[in-house]
Amino acid sequence: MAEGDALIAAHVLDYPYSRSVGPVIGAFLTGLRDGRIVGARTPSGGVVVPPTEYDPQTGEDVGEIVEVGPAGTVESWAWVTTPGPKQPLDHPFAYALIRLDGATTSMLHVVDAGSPDALATGDRVVPRWKPAADRIGHVLDIEAFVPEGASGGGAASGGATATAGSAAGGAS
């Protein structure tokens, strides 16, 4: 294809990276695969979600892995009117900072609220999980958070019975 005198071509670069996740993020991802959200308790008394390997306040190693949520509170959000092809939902949604119950930090995730008029800071939200067989240990094993009480919210709450997600490919 030419534009004027210069050729134009579509180029694609693919980097098939995989990385080790370590014991702390590994626990978080394993939890997601199993339908649970976990954080890490820090020496300074916080619960970091998603967990880091260090206390963000002091830099010390974090301690025990603890379950949080699954419900949480929207602390801040931005509405996406026209989602792009790489974004998690194909219809308008919110990116939100969600402080899960029991956590002392907030986690960036998606709120599928239908309309910006239906969402406000301080709203309570719950995760809408992918079906257990489709979960691979990825942050989008939670398809989105939805307003608490909305239909579909928490429908897959029986996550503890999830089968291992290895059949879903990619992660182990």
Place this chain on the structure above:
Amino acid sequence: MTMLDTPIHLEYTFTPGIAQSRFLRGLAEGRFVGQRCPVCGKVYIPSRGSCPVDGVPTGEDVALPDTGIVTTYCVVNVPFAGQAIEIPYIAAQVLLDGANISFMGLIQEIPATDVRMGMRVQAVWVEPDELGPTLASVKYFKPTGGPDAPYESFEEYL
């Protein structure tokens, strides 16, 4: 969970620019097209559209033969990610006859141990129906069997 796949996928719209587009269109016709500097007279292939010495546009297209010499070369024995060619292979700088700059090409039809600086080579093109605006139109360069060029004739291109 101990490992996580984190593939990166980048889609580009690439343009080589006007001068290199002429070079690439030449390849699609099975020929090499360079450009000459109007000030110093040097012929660049592929041309970037300007002379790096004189800083002037290289407007004049120059058809070059598909014969030249190896100025320097490397025998590649080390496998690496994304390698498209079976090792060992020879990556050489080829100076086409009439050109004043070399470019990289593969050397085949000769054992790696017999390749020499100054060796005369000729391009081997893909089949005519496989030609395209890409360096892949040149399969590789092969020895012509002609006498080697003396070192002094190409030392300024090393």
